[in-house]
Amino acid sequence: MGTRNPVTWLGSPTFPKAAREALADTQLRQNLRKATGTIRGRRAAAVAEMTDWENLRLAGEAIKNDVLSRLDTLLVQLEEAVTARGGVVHWARDAAEANEIVLRLAREAGTDEVVKVKSMATAEIGLNEALEAGGVKAIETDLAELIVQLGDDRPSHILVPAIHRNRSEIRDIFQRRMGISVSDEPAELAEAARRYLRQKFLTTRVAVSGANFAVADTGSIVVLESEGNGRMCLTLPETLITVMGIEKLVPTWQDLEVFLQLLPRSSTAERMNPYTSVWTGVTPGDGPSSFHLILLDNGRTATLADSVGRQALRCIRCSACLNVCPVYERTGGKSYGSVYPGPIGAILTPQLVGDMHDPLSASLPYASSLCGACFEVCPVRIDIPQVLTHLRAEAVEAKGRTAESIAMAAAAWVFASASRYERAQKLGSLARFIARDGRITSLPWPGSKWTSSRDVPAPPAESFRSWWRKNRGS
């Protein structure tokens, strides 16, 4: 293999570089502040209604840990159940393999067009681009995905990929690409999307979806959505192709009772999302006559092998951690250079890439102030700060001998002797001459590496040790 994992976008800068540009975009910051502020308040209210929320979180965590501990058995069980009900199961080690399977199935169905339900797995593997290269057009039908696709844009949020766009920007994209005249009223924009996609739903013969959950013992696949575009894609076409990460399992039907409560409230802050579809293989006379399930690895088994990092595989893609993250709210999702932005992206993306020599991957674990808000809202209790610090250690190790590690070694030598330490302090206090208002905003190299994203307080003229000797010393 050796091909790059498309989970990060080719040519993306490291997080600090991308973030610096994003921070200068005041429109973006306004849009994000408004949207994340709205959803934070609504989520808090939806969760406050539940007196057993913490028990549900603990159960969600435990069920997912159980899945990860016997993933091989459960996947084989799922495969058997889906096959027994008339579905076909495929396995894909990486993005390229999964894309090839979808393209082959689309060709076999004799179509050059597929409709898509919003899916993180297919975004992660760059399916739309791969299909296009193979002569098959993928039409996104989720409203936010459609806004991104029509705007030739990139997604910036797990749940609402067009969160960086406000209503008037969406109106402009729709007017330009649909050739219509429409106001910026959200209801009118939704109506425009309905009209634009209606014929596609009624005539397209192949649909591609992801999966929120798959029930191992029954073979049932579950998709949660809001608009009804999912129902259209899952019900009307002749062929349905579902791409799901191998970690999306729950062992039994009963386990869904936990996740159908955790996910909607964490995600859209609703007691229940408008539509949830459940199907098992093929049902004669109702829905697609041909069903294919693609089980995707693409870095997940490598993540599973890391005893600290594997908890990221519990993620149910609710995006609550994005909405509460002070870093995400200011830099936006595109700075993370991946379809998985925000706190969960900062721990998931580098692990799926699996190469800490990759500069973007190595920068992502630092895209956090470690405030811990993400862990508090996570419905499956992923300790994101713990994984972040674990991955930071891996990033440092991967760098080997660097200016920083040499400086640290030198610092250790200085700290080891009292006289060396005092001499260094005297020397350091000279730095106050380049400070303004008690702060240093730019140091010469190599200190510039530190001050590029932070200020340093000016050192005092005299160290505490020397002051003590003068005033209290005997």
Place this chain on the structure above:
Amino acid sequence: MARDEILRRIRAARVPAAAPAIRNYNRTGPGGVELFAERVADYRAIVHVVTDVPAKLRELLPGKRIVAPDVPSSWLIDGVEWLRDPLTIDELDGADGVLTGCAVAIADTGTIVLDGGEAQGRRALTLLPDYHVCVVRADQVAASVPEALARLEPTRPLTFISGPSATSDIELNRVEGVHGPRTLEVLIVT
């Protein structure tokens, strides 16, 4: 080959066995028709609590072209053009509405669940018409999500419906009415 390699990698990860989940969350709740009605209405569905279904339908449906799966014959009132399967996609798209029963409802979340069983029909019937009238019997209302799932057969094609089609994609606020039926009217029979 891909299958064997993925399974081999999973086994090589040697994940230790996990403690069993403790299910000490609420299995049930206050439940009841009143709570169900309130929660359905919260999501801008229109709710009627009725004792006489045909009488209510006579207020709602006359003059319309309504899709009807195998609903009780007493619901097939006069003055309505009833559309019965087999129907093409275009015929469904051209209908004014659809009338169904349901399999289960959930009071806590204001959800109705269809399973393709009696009085519900295949999934496309409740998807393409822009107006859905759903009749829910009081005994079909489960209190909570866990109670509802226990009553359902997972291998049937299931659709959970909570209010009319909606989206949160514009500035993360809910707007009703995208691809699915834009009007949902729920008749609760007591």
